[in-house]
Amino acid sequence: MDWSEMFFQSWSGIIRTLIVGTMAYAFLVFSLRLSGNRTLAKLNAFDLVITVAFGSTLASILLSESVALAEGITALVLLIALQWAVATASVRSSWFARAVRSEPTLLARRGEALPGAMRRARVTREELDTVVRTEGWRSLADVDAVVLESDGSFSVVSDGHRQMAPLARERTEG
Known part of the structure; x- marks a missing residue:
């Protein structure tokens, strides 16, 4: 060479x-x-x-x-x-x-994981918890829904009745 x-x-x-x-x-x-x-x-x-x-x-x-x-x-x-x-x-x-398209998959609802949907989407509970924390929430119990979107990203949804995300609260109070 x-x-x-x-x-x-x-x-x-x-x-x-x-x-x-x-x-x-x-x-x-x-x-x-x-x-x-x-x-x-x-x-x-x-x-x-x-x-x-x-x-x-x-x-x-x-x-x-x-x-x-x-x-x-x-x-x-x-x-x-x-x-x-x-x-x-x-x-x-x-x-x-x-x-040719996948549909969004509801992985958690009202703070509870949906094991069947998670199994079909091949998402572990630890991964779900990581997604929730990454979005600024303390735990799955604090959110209304977690959706695996058709592009592979995750959406964490809250209707506002649950506690505000800790990071969001710190930003609005500061």
Whole structure:
């Protein structure tokens, strides 16, 4: 192994990365603006996959000399078209929407964990408690609901009848 190649191979590679990278990035930004905000919304697992695929494709265009700019742009256009097609089909067909999207899952209600829902969502009690504490509550008993959203995030809900979150109370009193 030639150790010098680990740090520098050629100026042509650097120049290619600068030119192709700038063009690919500009094309991606233009395409995403053209396709609308929904393309990068992280509303469900499919949206997350598309976002990661954009990053991976852009990295391949930038760093792989075997991927020509035209091929990379074609891949980006394909991803945007697929995202648009899936989003459009989801809006028009409830069957298709159910097939590609997960529904939010209620994991706790009125301060009580729902073991069946937690088991199906593969969430442990310790993880549920961590989510509640992360949102500023002392315990699950202090909240009205915990929901695992379709994008994988958690929502902790309180209708205000339970005690105010300790962190929120400190912010309003301070």
